Amino acid sequence: MEKIYSVTELAKDLGVTPRTIRFYEDQGLILPQRAGTTRVYTHRDRARMILILRGKRLGFSLKDIKEFLDLYVVDTTQVEQLRVLVTKVRGRIAQLEDQLQAVQTSLDELREIERMSLDSLTHKGVDMNSV
């Protein structure tokens, strides 16, 4: 007997709202079976949702995630899928490395601004160092 879920159950299980799951369906990321009009999720659907959420956590757009997941269906050998995954992951890594640089630069600049401001305040007899 496989455990199955309703939207609400699955949502609770995954820490998202039912709205989110329905939205993903709207975007073509999951396609649960229906019992009449009611959505029914299997453990495979759950696994798929977990993949989706992981992708999101790593900063991929739903579009990217979909593009990747769509290969699941088609590609039985998984070779193409892995290839695409690696490509996307490398792209994302590059992005994050750039972002890291940008953040570092901003941090440097902000610390400089902080120093100069505190300096200015000191000259005006104000102290914010303990705040």
Add this chain to the structure above:
Amino acid sequence: MEKIYSVTELAKDLGVTPRTIRFYEDQGLILPQRAGTTRVYTHRDRARMILILRGKRLGFSLKDIKEFLDLYVVDTTQVEQLRVLVTKVRGRIAQLEDQLQAVQTSLDELREIERMSLDSLTHKGVDMNSV
């Protein structure tokens, strides 16, 4: 003779579009004089725009920037202004430090995924290491 600018000129000078400058005016960030209906920008306005763009570059929202710039008018001693600046800058620094952590974590995870995928591909006789 002070150099003055039209929207288009100032935009070109600052590397933004006129739309952007008008938008900032809409948001209450700048208030150039008018010659009839035509906007006229002085070097002070230009300086203000540069401040705005710098704030943006450092990741502040237009709302934050406005809140800060508004003190320019009121606060002649600049003490309050500097105080707010330091507070905002510190907040932003904290944000960026968090972001740095998150980016690092994602990078680690993505590199792990890349490794495992490449491994998988190797077992299937595919090589992507040179790509």
Add this chain to the structure above:
DNA sequence: CTGATAACTTCCCTTTGCGTAACCTTCATA
């Protein structure tokens, strides 16, 4: 006088990822 520019205003469009009604149906229970 007639374009051609350049300014102006107004307003809708875009992206991303849902939140939040509003309104309908169905089942189970008090």
Add this chain to the structure above:
DNA sequence: TATGAAGGTTACGCAAAGGGAAGTTATCAG
């Protein structure tokens, strides 16, 4: 039988920062 919990389907709204088109006016050159 009334009602309330769950499920479903539109469909509008939000946030941020502008983009872009429409339609009007003003000015300058030929």
